[in-house]
Amino acid sequence: MKKYALAFAMMFSVGAYAAESAGVTGMVITNNTVENNNFTYPQNIHTVYFPNDPSEGAILLAYIAYKKTGTHQPSVEITDKNGKYLDRCTFDPSNVTKTPWTHTITCRWGGRQSDGGLYFTIYDKFGGKQEKIGELFLAAKPQ
Numbered sequence: 001m002k003k004y005a006l007a008f009a010m011m012f013s014v015g016a017y018a019a020e021s022a023g024v025t026g027m028v029i030t031n032n033t034v035e036n037n038n039f040t041y042p043q044n045i046h047t048v049y050f051p052n053d054p055s056e057g058a059i060l061l062a063y064i065a066y067k068k069t070g071t072h073q074p075s076v077e078i079t080d081k082n083g084k085y086l087d088r089c090t091f092d093p094s095n096v097t098k099t100p101w102t103h104t105i106t107c108r109w110g111g112r113q114s115d116g117g118l119y120f121t122i123y124d125k126f127g128g129k130q131e132k133i134g135e136l137f138l139a140a141k142p143q
Contacts, residue, residue, distance in 0.1 A: 021126035022072060024134030025102065027062040029120075033106060040104045049113060051140045057110020060089075060120050062134065066101045073125040074133075076107040081116035115140045 029049075030042030046058050066072055076089040089107035107120070122134040 019067075019124065019131040019133045021068050021129075021131055022064050022066045022074075022124040022133050024122055025063045025065045027060065027120070027122070027134055027136045029058050029136070029138050030061050031058055033059060033061055040106070046138065048139045048141045049118070051115040051143065052112050054112050055110075056113060057108065060105075060107040060109065060136070062105050062107075062122055064103045064105060064122070064124065064133065066094075066096045066099060066103065066124075068126065069096050069099060069101075070126060071095050072103075074103065074105055075123045075125070076105070077121045077123065078107075078109055079119045079121070080114045081119075083119075084114075086114075086118070113140070115143065 028042050029046040030044060031046065032043040034041045034043050040061065042061050049056050049058070060076060062076075064074055071093050073093040074091050077085065078087045079085055087109060089105075091105055094103055105122075109118075117140050118138045120136045120138065121132060123130050124133050
């Protein structure tokens with residue numbers, strides 16, 4: 001069942017973005033990650049969170065497939081249901097020397113979160129231009 005939930009979460013988390021530099025091949029919210037055969041997997045998948053809970057927290061796990069060689073810098077922006085900025089994860093630049101090249105990123109978030117859900121948007125900065133390459137919505141459990 002967990003395999004199907006992961007496939008479902010990844011399938012619906014990735015929008016059709018016309019980014020030229022990169023794309024997201026999978027994205028999921030997990031409580032922790034597990035390494036196996038030099039690959040990062042989610043441990044347990046979260047489909048909702050509890051708003052205003054100070055102990056609430058998880059990790060966004062995403063797989064980025066770069067389309068072009070050169071220096072890429074991914075980032076994740078977290079916003080609420082109204083688009084209000086809450087937090088950001090910025091990663092060190094990666095020098096992509098050949099394609100295909102897949103990069104795994106993790107972004108830890110937590111604390112008292114607003115009700116109505118969270119949006120996680122992944123960007124890639126390449127050649128001085130920032131592009132939106134993926135987005136995931138995480139629903140808040142109704143109170």
